[in-house]
Amino acid sequence: xxxxxxxxxxxxxxxxxxxxxxxxxxxxxxxxxxxxxxxxxxxxxxxxxxxxxxxxxxxxxxxxxxxxxxxxxxxxxxxxxxxxxxxxxxxxxxxxxxxxxxxxxxxxxxxxxxxxxxxxxxxxxxxxxxxxxxxxxxxxxxxxxxxxxxxxxxxxxxxxxxxxxxxxxxxxxxxxxxxxxxxxxxxxxxxxxxxxxxxxxxxxxxxxxxxxxxxxxxxxxxxxxxxxxxxxxxxxxxxxxxxxxxxxxxxxxxxxxxxxxxxxxxxxxxxxxxxxxxxxxxxxxxxxxxxxxxxxxxxxxxxxxxxxxxxxxxxxxxxxxxxxxxxxxxxxxxxxxxxxxxxxxxxxxxxxxxxxxxxxx
Amino acid sequence: xxxxxxxxxxxxxxxxxxxxxxxxxxxxxxxxxxxxxxxxxxxxxxxxxxxxxxxxxxxxxxxxxxxxxxxxxxxxxxxxxxxxxxxxxxxxxxxxxxxxxxxxxxxxxxxxxxxxxxxxxxxxxxxxxxxxxxxxxxxxxxxxxxxxxxxxxxxxxxxxxxxxxxxxxxxxxxxxxxxxxxxxxxxxxxxxxxxxxxxxxxxxxxxxxxxxxxxxxxxxxxxxxxxxxxxxxxxxxxxxxxxxxxxxxxxxxxxxxxxxxxx
Numbered sequence: 001x002x003x004x005x006x007x008x009x010x011x012x013x014x015x016x017x018x019x020x021x022x023x024x025x026x027x028x029x030x031x032x033x034x035x036x037x038x039x040x041x042x043x044x045x046x047x048x049x050x051x052x053x054x055x056x057x058x059x060x061x062x063x064x065x066x067x068x069x070x071x072x073x074x075x076x077x078x079x080x081x082x083x084x085x086x087x088x089x090x091x092x093x094x095x096x097x098x099x100x101x102x103x104x105x106x107x108x109x110x111x112x113x114x115x116x117x118x119x120x121x122x123x124x125x126x127x128x129x130x131x132x133x134x135x136x137x138x139x140x141x142x143x144x145x146x147x148x149x150x151x152x153x154x155x156x157x158x159x160x161x162x163x164x165x166x167x168x169x170x171x172x173x174x175x176x177x178x179x180x181x182x183x184x185x186x187x188x189x190x191x192x193x194x195x196x197x198x199x200x201x202x203x204x205x206x207x208x209x210x211x212x213x214x215x216x217x218x219x220x221x222x223x224x225x226x227x228x229x230x231x232x233x234x235x236x237x238x239x240x241x242x243x244x245x246x247x248x249x250x251x252x253x254x255x256x257x258x259x260x261x262x263x264x265x266x267x268x269x270x271x272x273x274x275x276x277x278x279x280x281x282x283x284x285x286x287x288x289x290x291x292x293x294x295x296x297x298x299x300x301x302x303x304x305x306x307x308x309x310x311x312x313x314x315x316x317x318x319x320x321x322x323x324x325x326x327x328x329x330x331x332x333x334x335x336x337x338x339x340x341x342x343x344x345x346x347x348x349x350x351x352x353x354x355x356x357x358x359x360x361x
Numbered sequence: 362x363x364x365x366x367x368x369x370x371x372x373x374x375x376x377x378x379x380x381x382x383x384x385x386x387x388x389x390x391x392x393x394x395x396x397x398x399x400x401x402x403x404x405x406x407x408x409x410x411x412x413x414x415x416x417x418x419x420x421x422x423x424x425x426x427x428x429x430x431x432x433x434x435x436x437x438x439x440x441x442x443x444x445x446x447x448x449x450x451x452x453x454x455x456x457x458x459x460x461x462x463x464x465x466x467x468x469x470x471x472x473x474x475x476x477x478x479x480x481x482x483x484x485x486x487x488x489x490x491x492x493x494x495x496x497x498x499x500x501x502x503x504x505x506x507x508x509x510x511x512x513x514x515x516x517x518x519x520x521x522x523x524x525x526x527x528x529x530x531x532x533x534x535x536x537x538x539x540x541x542x543x544x545x546x547x548x549x550x551x552x553x554x555x556x557x558x559x560x561x562x563x564x565x566x567x568x569x570x571x572x573x574x575x576x577x578x579x580x581x582x583x584x585x586x587x588x589x590x591x592x593x594x595x596x597x598x599x600x601x602x603x604x605x606x607x608x609x610x611x612x613x614x615x616x617x618x619x620x621x622x623x624x
Contacts, residue, residue: 131497131498132498263500264499264500264501266498266500293500293591294501294504294591294593295501295504296591296593312501316497317478321475321476
């Protein structure tokens with residue numbers, strides 16, 4: 001789909017600068033993306049945007065250019081104009097000719113991509129689409145093409161990270177004018193060699209280190225442990241823990257978001273984990289089931305009653321639909337709760353699409 | 362000397378001719394690339410437009426290897442909607458006015474359906490066949506379908522206010538909902554294909570819609586829908602009726618006005 005064809009609503013969030021958080025992001029990414037001020041009400045979310053990226057969690061098994069291509073095709077598939085604009089800029093900076101980017105954008109199926117990379121990109125897209133959820137059988141073709149298990153897991157994680165970023169930017173309708181201006185700017189070609197040099201200095205090969213015993217526990221540990229050996233596993237552990245401890249929404253509300261997204265994607269392990277967490281917050285199994293079956297129940301408080309159907313709406317859909325649903329939250333939640341809800345939904349959408357990594361040996 | 366000039370002039374002419382030919386060839390190459398690029402962009406745009414009416418994977422399969430002939434059995438909820446008294450209306454108003462009324466109606470109904478995760482499979486005259494759970498698996502398909510029907514009821518009420526204010530005839534809607542298993546796939550002739558569901562589930566929804574006139578209600582659901590619905594929805598049981606093509610009489614439930622927050 002072409003960048004300008006995607007409907008994009010006005011942002012409902014107010015930007016608010018936070019020097020400490022922006023310094024953190026600058027240290028990790030080298031610059032502060034224009035989206036950051038819109039999410040500063042939720043510190044874990046801003047930190048995760050940087051720490052879960054390949055700058056915060058360096059790649060161990062796959063190449064950086066492939067990770068960028070994953071970002072391009074997944075963002076395009078999710079119609080995220082913000083991430084798509086960023087990814088196009090990044091690829092132009094790294095020297096990919098405009099014609100080749102256009103070829104991939106316009107017709108991924110026919111683009112001149114080597115078969116091994118095409119398989120990887122197709123796998124990443126299927127993880128993002130989750131229609132149906134990718135299983136270990138879907139990785140057979142990758143294995144046959146010589147991809148190792150850890151590389152497949154890293155590929156899956158990169159796809160999920162892009163789902164996280166796409167959902168964040170799309171659901172919040174982050175303004176895209178500046179990003180698109182840069183992606184299309186004539187001077188980008190001239191500046192590219194310098195910017196490329198700066199960016200590639202941050203491309204460092206991650207070291208495969210095992211999780212510590214403490215990092216093997218906590219919410220969604222089944223997923224974190226399945227990614228053991230990737231730097232992403234540690235980053236994910238930290239992001240999940242910070243999200244879980246964030247006071248802007250109750251833990252019950254956050255577990256409900258995960259349970260709803262898991263149900264919608266048919267992620268049985270994700271749903272089981274979320275149900276365990278819900279039971280730990282005091283909800284019984286007989287109370288949980290009607291909520292997940294009908295997305296509502298008298299047992300929900302007003303915030304949860306707003307969040308549960310909203311979470312379902314983030315699983316699929318066109319940006320304009322997602323953005324209208326976010327706008328509708330304005331009447332029912334405080335601004336910082338909206339930011340937190342958008343963040344938790346984005347993380348749930350990413351993690352619940354990663355069942356496949358628990359099935360790969 | 363003259364001969365040397367002549368040879369030089371000959372070489373120069375050949376060089377100019379070659380340069381001109383090269384320039385023409387490059388220009389034609391650029392045009393061909395631009396056309397190819399525009400076609401590819403159009404194809405990409407179309408494939409995403411089609412993805413609103415068929416699963417994206419199916420659209421890509423069609424682009425890559427032609428129309429697949431196989432279908433897939435799916436659990437779906439079918440919504441069938443029709444206008445009461447449309448034929449007399451079509452004979453009593455000017456055709457251009459009728460088209461305007463109908464387009465306004467379809468626009469509002471489509472909004473109500475897509476806002477609740479449904480997709481319109483077919484428009485049959487003034488009738489609408491909408492599917493829930495056909496494009497992607499949807500565990501909430503039946504609640505979605507009923508919310509969609511309630512939104513259609515609300516949209517029509519506000520549209521009727523507009524029509525009455527413009528001194529145009531108002532509309533009356535009947536909606537039938539049924540849930541069951543059907544075969545989903547691309548159906549039609551090579552000239553006209555559509556992604557739809559076929560099977561008894563569709564026929565029952567259409568017959569139940571027709572029953573709305575007999576029971577004088579606007580929304581009717583079958584027991585299969587009632588069992589899958591959120592029990593907080595207010596329904597009223599109606600006596601079973603024989604339906605054409607169905608062996609056993611079918612009981613139905615009328616959908617009452619709902620408590621706030623459920624629609």
